[in-house]
Amino acid sequence: MxxxxxxxxxxxxxxxxxxxxxxxxxxxxxxxxxxxxxxxNLRNPLIADRIVKTIYFGGGTPSLLPVGNIKRIISGLGDFFVVDPNAEITIEVNPDDVTLELAEQYHAIGINRVSIGVQSFNNNELVFLGRRHDASKAVEAIRIFRAAGIANISIDLIYGLPNSTLKSWEHSLNVAFGLDIQHLSCYHLTYEEGTPLTRRVAKGAVMPLDEEMSKAQFDLLRELSHANDFVHYEISNLAKPGYTSKHNSGYWLGEEYLGLGPSAHSFNRSMRWWNPSSITGWGNEVDSGNFLKNTEAIDEAIQFNELLITRLRTMWGVNLNEVANGFSIEIYNHLRKKIIPFTKSGKIIMENNILKILPNHYFVSDSIVAELLIV
Ligand code: SF4
Known part of the structure; x- marks a missing residue:
């Protein structure tokens, strides 16, 4: 799918x-x-799988797009694909845009999952991040979606914020778990090139949080999510049983996806392509016919590296049988050799021939995975 x-x-x-x-x-x-x-219309033939299991409106701020336009896109998909009647249809929303009328309209057009950009339940942190909502608005948005009949609610939170403490993070988590949510995405704050925040860090006006506190916040996330019956199924994602994100799981499990809109990425198992990060550039590319400017063919080494990068940080892990059957003997032997120090130290475990990084080592998973890749 x-x-x-x-x-x-x-x-x-x-x-x-x-x-x-x-x-x-x-x-x-x-x-x-x-x-x-x-x-x-132009790109759908690049996807072999004709059954759509998930539709995801991300951004940007999709909750700014008029509902009529969202409906047009959903029905347009039905002209080219078979949309599974139980498809997961998600929209990312900004708490500030949420009204009961909007939530009911989403429900009426078939949206059955919302991902709310809460980021924090501490108002000072929301101001620091430059968000346009406050904590009470986020709580209200969750209640509104529930009242409108949308039963699958995810929220995003950010940890590792400068000046944050275990107490401030615990507050955000306790408010989150006290609400009726089914899914939680928690990302560590990153300092991306060219953002105002990164410029403030470079000037010394903002001091990033030290790694020890970031790790303590990650550990607290694990502890509280466990106490609240959430499964930590991917490094940044936790869900109540039965509520893992089907859309994002598709990325991690190697399923095909078609990305539409500027900067969107697509994948069809043999090739990856991505759209220009500019409305004009994207519009010109779409207007020019079937021309794809940014593509990458997936060779065996790329496929292997992607398997490790995406799968090892999930509860599904990497099945050694899949590596033995899907890759050359050299690649299989490479992996068997490279995992030895990690299985000895307990950072990687092997259960029924499936390799996994346990959630308590997710925080350092980047460095573990880097050692296993083909470079
Ligand atoms: S984080 Fe803020 S600026 Fe970035 S996409 Fe979301 S709402 Fe827009």
Missing amino acids: AGIYIHVPFCKKKCNYCDFYSVGEAKMDNHFTDFVLKEL
């Missing part, structure tokens, strides 16, 4: 830590939706 991602690149206000491609909402008009549908 395939996944469809639609990148809606409009934001009312740029958050000062964010490097996702987005422009002001003044640039949004019906042409955007027309171009998404045009791109769908």
Whole structure:
């Protein structure tokens, strides 16, 4: 089954830590939706799997896109693919945009999952991040979606914020777990090139949190999520049983996906391609016909590295039988040799021939995975 991602690149206000491609909402008009549908028409043959299991509106701020346009895109997908009647249809929303009317409209057009960009339940941290909502608005947004009948609610939180403490992080987590949410994505703050926040760090005006406190916050996340019956199924993602994100799991499990909109990425097992990070550049590319500027063929080494990068940080792990059957003997032997120090130290375990990094080592998983890759 395939996944469809639609990148809606409009934001009312740029958050000062964010490097996702987005422009002001003044640039949004019906042409955007027309171009998404045009791109769908053009690119859908690149995806072999014709059954759509997940649709994900990400951004940017998709909750700025009028509901009628979202509906047009969902029905347009049905012109080219078979949309599974139980498809997971997610939209990312900014708490500030949420009204009961909007939530009911989403429910009516088939959206059955929302991902709310909460980031923190501490108002001082929301101001620091440049968010346009406060904590009470985020709590209200969750209640509104529940009242509108959307039963699968995910929220995003950020940890590792400068000046944050175990207490401030515990507050955000306790508020989150006290609400009726099914899924939680927790990301460590990153300092991306070119953002206002990174410039402030370079000037010495902001001091990043030390690693020890970041690790303590990660450990607290694990402890509280366990106490609240959430499964830590991927380094940054936790869910109540039965509520893992089907869309994101598709990325980690190597399923095909088609990305529509500026900066969106796509994958069809033999090739990866990505759209220009500019509305004009993307529009020109779509207008020019089938021309794809940014592509990468997936050779065996890339496929192997991607398998490790995506899968080892999930509860599913890497099945050695899959490596033995799907790759050359050299690659299989490379992996068997490279994992020895990690299985000895307990950082990687092997259960029924499946390699896994246990969640208590997820925090250092980047350095573990880096040692296993083919370079
Ligand atoms: S964090 Fe979200 S709302 Fe803020 S600028 Fe980035 S995409 Fe827009």
